[in-house]
Amino acid sequence: MKTRNAFQHEEVFVQFIRENKERFYLLAYSYTKNEQDALDVVQDSIQKAMIALNNIEKVDYMKSWFYKIVVRTAIDFLRKHKRLQVTDDETLHHLTPAQEDKYENVDLEHALAELPQMYREIVILHYFEDLKLADVADILGIKLSTTKSRLYKALKILKIQLQDTEGEMKHE
Numbered sequence: 001m002k003t004r005n006a007f008q009h010e011e012v013f014v015q016f017i018r019e020n021k022e023r024f025y026l027l028a029y030s031y032t033k034n035e036q037d038a039l040d041v042v043q044d045s046i047q048k049a050m051i052a053l054n055n056i057e058k059v060d061y062m063k064s065w066f067y068k069i070v071v072r073t074a075i076d077f078l079r080k081h082k083r084l085q086v087t088d089d090e091t092l093h094h095l096t097p098a099q100e101d102k103y104e105n106v107d108l109e110h111a112l113a114e115l116p117q118m119y120r121e122i123v124i125l126h127y128f129e130d131l132k133l134a135d136v137a138d139i140l141g142i143k144l145s146t147t148k149s150r151l152y153k154a155l156k157i158l159k160i161q162l163q164d165t166e167g168e169m170k171h172e
Contacts, residue, residue: 010050010053012059013049013050013053016066017046025039028045030120031077031078041070041074045066045073048069048073049065049066064131064135067129067135068140071121071140108162111158111161115158118150119150119157121140122136122140122150122151123151123158125139125140133148
């Protein structure tokens with residue numbers, strides 16, 4: 001029998017999923033690069049979360065807790081299927097729902113796509129999902145210092161890539 005607290009957690013969780021389903025899909029898609037696989041990852045993540053919902057101590061932790069589940073489920077999916085797929089920008093643009101914080105900078109999109117996964121996931125979680133670095137570290141299961149150094153390295157790489165792109169445009 002569920003306690004009153006368990007029902008409250010479940011209601012909050014269902015509302016949280018409804019409000020953020022596109023974000024979870026995009027996060028999963030950033031790993032799988034395939035529409036159906038991303039949907040499967042989100043569905044599996046929701047099932048895992050529903051089973052473990054009673055383990056969450058505070059509703060305030062739900063966001064980082066569920067992001068961790070999505071990231072780990074996506075990584076497990078990739079390991080299980082041992083494949084990476086490349087998706088062209090037109091397909092990605094078509095699949096991306098319009099959001100307030102949607103960025104239109106094509107050069108940035110290309111630069112992000114070229115980043116190694118360990119750097120890209122930190123940039124996406126921190127800047128596009130508005131998570132604190134401590135939460136990003138927790139989600140990815142790495143130390144905060146490692147998260148900070150990877151973010152610094154990612155930003156350095158992005159800066160170089162964007163400067164190179166800008167330089168190429170001036171020479172044309």
